[in-house]
Structures are given as C-alpha cells and as structure tokens.
Amino acid sequence: MGASVGSLPRRWRPPLLTALLLRLGEGLCRSRPAAAGINAAGVRRWRERVELAKPLGTARQLRLAFASDLHAGRLTPTGTITAALEALREATPDLILLGGDFVCSRAQELELIADSLRRLQAPAGVFAVMGNHDHGADVGTITARLEGFGVSVLRNRGVRLAEPFANVLLVGLDDHLGGRPRPEAAPWDPRCATLLLMHQPSGLLDAGDRPFDLAFAGHTHGGQITLPGGWAPLAASGALSRRYPGGRYALPGERVLCVSAGVGNSLLPLRFGPRTEVLILDLVGAGAEAAKGDDDGAIVGAALTL
Numbered sequence: 001m002g003a004s005v006g007s008l009p010r011r012w013r014p015p016l017l018t019a020l021l022l023r024l025g026e027g028l029c030r031s032r033p034a035a036a037g038i039n040a041a042g043v044r045r046w047r048e049r050v051e052l053a054k055p056l057g058t059a060r061q062l063r064l065a066f067a068s069d070l071h072a073g074r075l076t077p078t079g080t081i082t083a084a085l086e087a088l089r090e091a092t093p094d095l096i097l098l099g100g101d102f103v104c105s106r107a108q109e110l111e112l113i114a115d116s117l118r119r120l121q122a123p124a125g126v127f128a129v130m131g132n133h134d135h136g137a138d139v140g141t142i143t144a145r146l147e148g149f150g151v152s153v154l155r156n157r158g159v160r161l162a163e164p165f166a167n168v169l170l171v172g173l174d175d176h177l178g179g180r181p182r183p184e185a186a187p188w189d190p191r192c193a194t195l196l197l198m199h200q201p202s203g204l205l206d207a208g209d210r211p212f213d214l215a216f217a218g219h220t221h222g223g224q225i226t227l228p229g230g231w232a233p234l235a236a237s238g239a240l241s242r243r244y245p246g247g248r249y250a251l252p253g254e255r256v257l258c259v260s261a262g263v264g265n266s267l268l269p270l271r272f273g274p275r276t277e278v279l280i281l282d283l284v285g286a287g288a289e290a291a292k293g294d295d296d297g298a299i300v301g302a303a304l305t306l
C-alpha cells in the first residue's frame with residue numbers, strides 16, 4: 001500500500017491528512033469482526049445465484065465474477081485493490097466483468113495495479129466498461145492499457161460469448177454521466193441470455209426497454225460512508241444511485257439488477273459501513289440445449305463494434 005504509493009512521482013503522493021485518513025480507513029476495516037464471506041484482507045465475497053428461463057449454450061451454468069470502482073490512486077490502498085482482484089481469481093470464474101472507475105483522477109494511476117489486472121483471466125473473457133472517473137482522467141489511454149492487459153473494453157458494444165455459452169450476449173454501455181451512452185449502437189437479441197454491463201445504475205435510463213436479463217453496475221460505493229439510519233452523506237451522483245445503492249434488485253419483466261458497493265474510495269480515503277466487495281454470481285440457464293439463433297447471421301463469435 002504505502003510502498004506502492006511511494007513509487008509514484010512526488011506530486012501524486014498523498015498529503016499527510018490523506019495518508020492519516022487512509023490509515024484510519026484501513027483500521028476501521030480491520031477492526032470490524034470477520035463475517036462469513038469476508039476474506040483475510042477484508043474483501044466481502046458477495047455470492048448470488050440467478051436462474052434464467054433461457055439456455056446459456058451447451059453449458060447449464062456460468063460463473064461470473066464482477067468488481068467495480070477500483071479507484072487506483074491516492075484515496076485507495078493499492079493492497080485493497082490487489083486483494084479484491086485476487087478474490088476474483090480465486091473464484092475461478094468463467095467470465096470476469098469490471099464496472100469502471102479504474103482510477104481516481106489520472107490514467108497513470110492504472111500502473112499501480114497493472115500486474116493484478118494483467119493476471120486476470122477467464123475462459124469466456126475479461127470485459128470492462130468505463131466509469132465517470134475514467135472519462136475524467138483519460139479514457140483513451142486507460143482503454144488502450146486495459147486492452148493491452150487482455151481486458152476487452154465495451155463502449156456501446158456487444159459480444160456473443162463462445163461455446164459453451166454461445167447463447168449469452170454481453171452488452172456494455174458507456175457511462176451515463178461521464179460518457180456517451182449509445183444503446184442504439186449495441187446489438188440486442190431477446191432470444192439471448194443478455195447481460196448488461198454499465199458503470200452506474202442510472203444506465204438503466206439509457207437501456208430503456210431494450211431486452212436484457214441481468215444487469216451489473218457499480219458507482220454508488222454503497223454510499224461509501226453510511227451513518228446510523230442508513231444516511232449516506234457522500235451518495236453518488238446519478239438519478240438512480242439512491243434508489244439502487246447496492247444489492248440485488250428485481251426489475252420489471254423478471255429482470256435482475258446487481259449493484260456492487262465496489263472496491264475503492266472516492267472523495268475521502270475511507271469507507272464506513274459498506275465494505276469493499278466483489279460479486280461472485282452463478283448464472284443457471286434453462287437447459288443444456290444448443291444455442292438458438294446462430295443461423296441468422298447475428299452477433300456470433302467475435303465482438304461487434306457498431
């Protein structure tokens with residue numbers, strides 16, 4: 001943590017007050033009792049199971065791991081991010097999704113976690129969307145570096161996964177506030193088991209009534225600091241952030257939204273209440289039958305940039 005920050009140029013090193021708050025934040029995290037699903041580094045492994053009435057492909061089940069809001073930089077201990085990404089790897093997922101806000105304020109902060117990002121691998125791929133902080137830093141540089149690490153960045157793009165998950169369509173939208181979401185540019189197919197990856201829950205306003213089954217978002221940090229009564233003075237921007245601050249939500253049309261409290265910090269270098277967390281979700285399909293709709297020329301195999 002401190003050693004990693006110390007490797008940055010002097011102008012990026014945290015001032016004394018920030019450093020003290022970082023220590024306080026780490027102490028608060030450690031002082032709370034261990035609970036089920038929380039590893040030694042204090043990362044909560046949030047587990048869910050979702051059953052769909054559609055086949056996934058020849059496989060009946062897909063395990064995906066989702067992490068968001070890494071916020072590499074002076075407000076988040078690098079060790080916290082490393083531990084969260086390690087928790088993703090330990091889950092041995094078929095698919096890894098990353099929800100954006102990779103950095104705090106500068107694209108160069110990505111280098112703090114480059115080795116951990118490079119080690120992320122999953123048979124069905126590693127995919128990401130950009131968050132508002134990435135847009136505020138340098139989204140072009142961050143995208144290029146992530147692609148170099150083997151992470152595919154989806155900005156208004158869709159990917160049809162390969163077998164045994166060939167009926168799974170993953171759509172990633174650009175951020176609702178910091179980016180230029182263009183849902184009309186992405187492929188949609190109601191026959192597919194469709195996963196929607198977005199940075200923040202307000203991305204639902206962009207997706208509208210387009211067909212998806214399961215959506216993932218971060219951005220809220222679960223409030224990051226919650227006081228007695230649940231009041232979150234740092235509640236994130238976005239029209240739907242207070243409505244969907246974190247957890248699993250049933251949406252109309254038997255759709256599901258999972259909002260993660262994420263990994264890192266924004267504005268202040270500490271969390272109180274919401275833990276750093278990663279989501280491990282087992283997606284169960286309708287049956288092990290062959291993927292449908294492969295013969296109509298739509299969205300098979302490789303990523304589509306539309």
Ligand SMILES: [Fe+2]
Nearest residue numbers: 069101219266
């Ligand atoms: Fe964030």
